Amino acid sequence: MDDKLEYESLPIPTYEEAIFFRPGSSRSHIVPEEIGDNAERQRLLQYDDSSSDSASRPRRGYQPPTVESARSSLDFLPSSGNNSARESMEQLRRELHQMAVDDSHQSSSERARSQLGQRFSKQLNSLTRTLSAIRLPLRKYLLTFKFSFPVGQAGWARDGAACILVLRMVGLLIVVGVIYLLFLSDVFSMGGRMGIGQPYDPSTIRNSIQGQINETSISDKLRRLTNFAHMAGTEGSYVLAEWIEEEFRNAGLEDVGMEEFQVYLNYPRPGGRRIAIVEPSELAWEATIEEDQVYTDPPRQQTLVFHGHSKSGNVTGPLIYAGYGSREDFESLSDRGIALNGSIVLARYYGSQGDRALKVKAAELAGAAGCIIYSDPAEDGFVRGPAYPDGRLMPRDGVQRGAVSLMSWVVGDVLTPGFASNPDEKRRLSPEESPGLPQIPSLPIAWRDAQQLLRALKGHGSKVPAEWVGGVPDVDEWWSGDQSSPIVNLVNLQDEVERQPIYNVLGRINGIEQPEKKIIVGNHRDSWCFGAADPGSGTAVILEIVRVFGELRKIGWRPLRTIEFASWDGEEYNLIGSTEHVENELDALRRDGFAYVNVDVGVSGTDFHASGSPLFERILLQILSRAFDPVSNKTLRMAWEEKGTKLGGLGAGSDYVAFQDMAGTSSIDLGFSGEPYPYHSCYENFEWMSNFGDPGFQHHRVLGEVLGLLVLELAEKPILPYDMQTYAAAVSQYVADLDNYARAKNAPMATDPTGRTSEPLVDLEPLYNAAEVFRENAAQFHKWDQSWYDTVYGSGGFESNVMAINRVSRNARMADFETHILDLEEGGGVPNRTQFKHIIFAPQAWSGYDEAYFPAIRDAIDSANWTETQRWIDRVAGILINASMKLNF
Numbered sequence: 001m002d003d004k005l006e007y008e009s010l011p012i013p014t015y016e017e018a019i020f021f022r023p024g025s026s027r028s029h030i031v032p033e034e035i036g037d038n039a040e041r042q043r044l045l046q047y048d049d050s051s052s053d054s055a056s057r058p059r060r061g062y063q064p065p066t067v068e069s070a071r072s073s074l075d076f077l078p079s080s081g082n083n084s085a086r087e088s089m090e091q092l093r094r095e096l097h098q099m100a101v102d103d104s105h106q107s108s109s110e111r112a113r114s115q116l117g118q119r120f121s122k123q124l125n126s127l128t129r130t131l132s133a134i135r136l137p138l139r140k141y142l143l144t145f146k147f148s149f150p151v152g153q154a155g156w157a158r159d160g161a162a163c164i165l166v167l168r169m170v171g172l173l174i175v176v177g178v179i180y181l182l183f184l185s186d187v188f189s190m191g192g193r194m195g196i197g198q199p200y201d202p203s204t205i206r207n208s209i210q211g212q213i214n215e216t217s218i219s220d221k222l223r224r225l226t227n228f229a230h231m232a233g234t235e236g237s238y239v240l241a242e243w244i245e246e247e248f249r250n251a252g253l254e255d256v257g258m259e260e261f262q263v264y265l266n267y268p269r270p271g272g273r274r275i276a277i278v279e280p281s282e283l284a285w286e287a288t289i290e291e292d293q294v295y296t297d298p299p300r301q302q303t304l305v306f307h308g309h310s311k312s313g314n315v316t317g318p319l320i321y322a323g324y325g326s327r328e329d330f331e332s333l334s335d336r337g338i339a340l341n342g343s344i345v346l347a348r349y350y351g352s353q354g355d356r357a358l359k360v361k362a363a364e365l366a367g368a369a370g371c372i373i374y375s376d377p378a379e380d381g382f383v384r385g386p387a388y389p390d391g392r393l394m395p396r397d398g399v400q401r402g403a404v405s406l407m408s409w410v411v412g413d414v415l416t417p418g419f420a421s422n423p424d425e426k427r428r429l430s431p432e433e434s435p436g437l438p439q440i441p442s443l444p445i446a447w448r449d450a451q452q453l454l455r456a457l458k459g460h461g462s463k464v465p466a467e468w469v470g471g472v473p474d475v476d477e478w479w480s481g482d483q484s485s486p487i488v489n490l491v492n493l494q495d496e497v498e499r500q501p502i503y504n505v506l507g508r509i510n511g512i513e514q515p516e517k518k519i520i521v522g523n524h525r526d527s528w529c530f531g532a533a534d535p536g537s538g539t540a541v542i543l544e545i546v547r548v549f550g551e552l553r554k555i556g557w558r559p560l561r562t563i564e565f566a567s568w569d570g571e572e573y574n575l576i577g578s579t580e581h582v583e584n585e586l587d588a589l590r591r592d593g594f595a596y597v598n599v600d601v602g603v604s605g606t607d608f609h610a611s612g613s614p615l616f617e618r619i620l621l622q623i624l625s626r627a628f629d630p631v632s633n634k635t636l637r638m639a640w641e642e643k644g645t646k647l648g649g650l651g652a653g654s655d656y657v658a659f660q661d662m663a664g665t666s667s668i669d670l671g672f673s674g675e676p677y678p679y680h681s682c683y684e685n686f687e688w689m690s691n692f693g694d695p696g697f698q699h700h701r702v703l704g705e706v707l708g709l710l711v712l713e714l715a716e717k718p719i720l721p722y723d724m725q726t727y728a729a730a731v732s733q734y735v736a737d738l739d740n741y742a743r744a745k746n747a748p749m750a751t752d753p754t755g756r757t758s759e760p761l762v763d764l765e766p767l768y769n770a771a772e773v774f775r776e777n778a779a780q781f782h783k784w785d786q787s788w789y790d791t792v793y794g795s796g797g798f799e800s801n802v803m804a805i806n807r808v809s810r811n812a813r814m815a816d817f818e819t820h821i822l823d824l825e826e827g828g829g830v831p832n833r834t835q836f837k838h839i840i841f842a843p844q845a846w847s848g849y850d851e852a853y854f855p856a857i858r859d860a861i862d863s864a865n866w867t868e869t870q871r872w873i874d875r876v877a878g879i880l881i882n883a884s885m886k887l888n889f
Helices: 015-020 038-046 089-095 108-146 155-159 161-184 202-212 215-225 235-250 327-335 356-365 447-456 532-554 576-584 586-592 614-624 636-642 656-663 686-693 695-716 724-744 765-781 783-794 801-820 855-862 866-888
Strands: 254-279 313-321 344-348 370-374 442-445 487-509 514-524 561-568 593-603 607-612 667-673
Touching: 202 532, 202 695, 215 532, 215 686, 215 695, 235 254, 235 487, 235 532, 235 561, 254 442, 254 447, 254 576, 313 370, 313 447, 327 356, 344 356, 344 447, 356 370, 370 447, 370 487, 442 447, 442 487, 487 532, 487 576, 514 532, 514 576, 514 586, 514 695, 514 801, 532 561, 532 593, 532 686, 532 695, 561 576, 561 695, 576 586, 576 656, 586 593, 586 656, 593 656, 593 695, 593 801, 607 614, 607 636, 614 636, 614 695, 614 724, 614 801, 656 667, 667 695, 686 695, 724 765, 724 801, 724 855, 724 866, 765 783, 765 866, 783 801, 801 866, 855 866
Parallel strands: 313 344, 344 370, 370 442, 514 561, 514 593, 593 667
Antiparallel strands: 254 487, 313 487, 487 561, 607 667
């Protein structure tokens, strides 16, 4: 037998060897590839994805409230990967035929690459011959050198090894030098798509994305997403995570998997909540609290009515009505001599204090023992139009659930502020220590229940101001109540879990030029009940975008920069999933996060809205010119401009907060909004969306077009499509707005010190000067752009290495600008809320969801501490000047 063909069998691996080298699970991208610890191996085996039955995966953590038939309910429709509404791959290839992917129809850029290859080959052959020739004349010296030393002096002298070593080093230096010269002379090209990329025509890719978005596909996805309730940390949310993970894989995304965090969550106990009038006995009454069954044939399990992150407790006190529950409303009660100590406060949603958490906190600070918040029909019910099931508005028994953790004070897991709540993290606050949790119990109710409480207040306290009068029917007179009011018992007993597992799902398309630089697209998955608008509409649109980009990947397309898709868990409980992810990846995001694109409530009406960094304004308007409004058939840009709509600022309302305010990753939030709807109730379901929210799902389709085009431009444009000049103009306006804010708060302005010379003066001149420096640097920065376009496109699309290096550097400087305006010095960030590092965007302490510009300065103005105000003006101005100077250096 021929020894060359002899087969040598390999040893059978041991069990330890087998599990050590097993393929990574769905979470392998967050687990080190080499795992030496046997316990870790066993943990991975518990999450073995090789099983086709996802039900074989064990559940983690808290089980109730369960989801009846959650897993089987995902199977009532065929897989969206085989959706008949989806265009076939062959059709996509036909649409992309003009991209010249056929080798027989080489594009000019391909011919250029071929010519460059020939040039490089010829020069390399010439270099090889030259180096070979160098050695020949030296051979005679090698022979002389060989015998010039006695053999005993050094063994290496016998064969001239030292000289050969020297010559090899010289040759190596020559090779490196020549290659460097060839590099500078563009024999090698690093010009991205200009020199080495695939010949896909950008306009064809844009048309393909718009043409592939399918409203039927989106509708099918939303039906799946809303088939059962899926609060954070429950089985419902985990089952959807598994399905979304599967959708990511089916689309061909790379590095798909889940990441786990363990966080503080609370859940209502059946029978553990009560609101009742207990005195006087003739008024005895108890609230229904729960919503009616939305689905009856067959019934579906609904989540119980409660406030996320509310305080457990059993409290009793006199009932007092406090309007919208703002600090000003409580001051008004105090001015009328109404004491709130030990009271049970009744407040309305919306109004002068939009954040429900700050309503509860204001009640707590006013001395109340508990807080009840109700949905008034004047804001979201029949007063405004037909209520569900006849119309889009909240029905009489509908209840707005929601979290009451203080999002504008602490964001993310309230027990690990400033660092990620990884499973192995030992540092944690106790719930009593966390500044992000209220210290009095609270519950939400429907106006059906609030009606009885409002009636019981008649004759107690004083009549309320006109703006406090709501739309609850059959309330003859609206009174405030006082210490003589009927006594109410508020009970809120719940399960509190300090380490509840939640799971984010991640997947990406790696870029070909700068794979480390990321465009992140995110939407949260968890909801308070069925979640058709919040967040199902956004999730369904993003899943459709994933499918469309996956189809492009199958024919060979890749972006210049990596696109990462994320499904966040725990958003409704204080933006937990996204915040923990950012805290876990903070340094990498500050270095490589180019943009974060957020969709939360994707569609709840017909009006397009966007909030974000001013960097996005120019590219957003260009994209809106390509998409058409389904109602008016005008472009979205025309509809936008006719209404005088502007790009809004970022507050504290969704998953962009950690990216923008902590990591300095420029962020934008998109969607269609409109009239109120059954927000955070179980009536916010698929039937509501298909009948009232977006019949025909045309706005979902248009949102998909806008989102897909925006992600494409951010990931694919050679020059990152940011506009520093627009940002500079916006900052000048922000400073002017701050000036007006300070004057409205009666600050002693340096420009008008009359009669107040004894006080420290507030001088905004440093900020005005910083804004002007920014404007000048931004204008200088963008002068290079036109020369790049003229040079590159004037040469048929070929980009030199020098131009490419400059382009990549300039992209990084644009993306780094918002990182540079983070206050990262010792003690940096907004005072007492140091998670928020951005000097321009972050919520004020009492602004809640609303945007605020220069929050540290505004908080100082609110406290009337003029010395501290000036200190922050000077500090912020210095950071802004330094950041703007880095644009051109």
